[in-house]
Amino acid sequence: MNPKNSPANEPIVARDATYHRAPDELRARIRSSLAAEARKQVRPMFWKWGGMAAAVAAASVLSWNVAMLQAKGGEEERLAREIASAHVRSLMAENHLSDVASTDQHTVKPWFQGKLDFAPVVTDLAASGFALAGGRLDYINGRPVAALVYRHRLHVMNLFQWPAAGSGDSAPELVTRHGYSLVRWKRAGIEYWVVSDASSPELLKFAQLYASI
């Protein structure tokens, strides 16, 4: 059949079907992920320039800066590995996952009182697809930390929290280690790391939601 024979047929969809516009929240999320991703992609270039400049100028201050940055990179790598291990450990035995199993933030949050020297931020994001499942104490980076357990579809997510070393907030940033995605951010004096085998966009979405409460 030639569509020209039925011109009336053509505009049905154009006139009546919905044009789905992107939600503002998605736009914001994408912009923030793009910025994080761009920073990551730029880094190799930076190392090249950093290395060259240090070699040519032999400026001690610059070398020291580069060394500091490398140390920080190594520190992050070590922390990421430690957190990925804690995540895997938590999944190995079901009863290691939660010391307090509850979907109620008002049960989970008080459970930490007296067990930690800071108050973790506990919130249920079930409405957004991230349901609080419980909490436990864990030991990361040489100190006791809060570990909150969330479920997202079939994935278990571990959210670790401890008091941040420096001041200042930092936006969620994605780190990938051994097939696990990790997202870290800092807010109001607390350092957060969330880890899961859920997809990176999901994890970033979770982080954005958490960082905006």
Next chain:
Amino acid sequence: MTRLARFESGVLPHLDAAYNLARWLTRNDHDAEDVVQEAFMRALRYFDGMKGTDARPWLLGIVRNTCYTWLEKNRPADLVPLDDFEALAAETASPAATPEVILLQSANRKLVNQALEELPVGYREVIVMREIEDMSYKEIASVAGIPIGTVMSRLSRGRELLKVEIENRLRRAS
């Protein structure tokens, strides 16, 4: 201008088009958001390869691929081969009992949306790009990776199937 700034000014304005296509292909808000976010990350990675091409079809090509990968993994049943429907389209090509005028007057947004969602994804995508996104045959061909002739025949069959689907729904409703 940094690479990110160039990306934001050249590609990000097509976010609505990206979301609209992903939403029609996944048929779900949440999944469309995930797919679009993933597609933008891929787009940023491949951005240097975009040089000289139009940003919208380039981005939509990535969105479509991301959608198909997602469908393969999560809803393989959605990826039906179109052959069966081509036969069906030939059968149903006879003039409809309902006059088109009546059809047009009574086809409301909800009905059209539902009927379009029911269409096999191979037809749905060309109709969405042509009629909702107002793209040229050539652009659609480049996004879907099919020849222009195939774009036209799929559009034609897709419209027939859509019409039949709308008529069936009207009949059931009355």
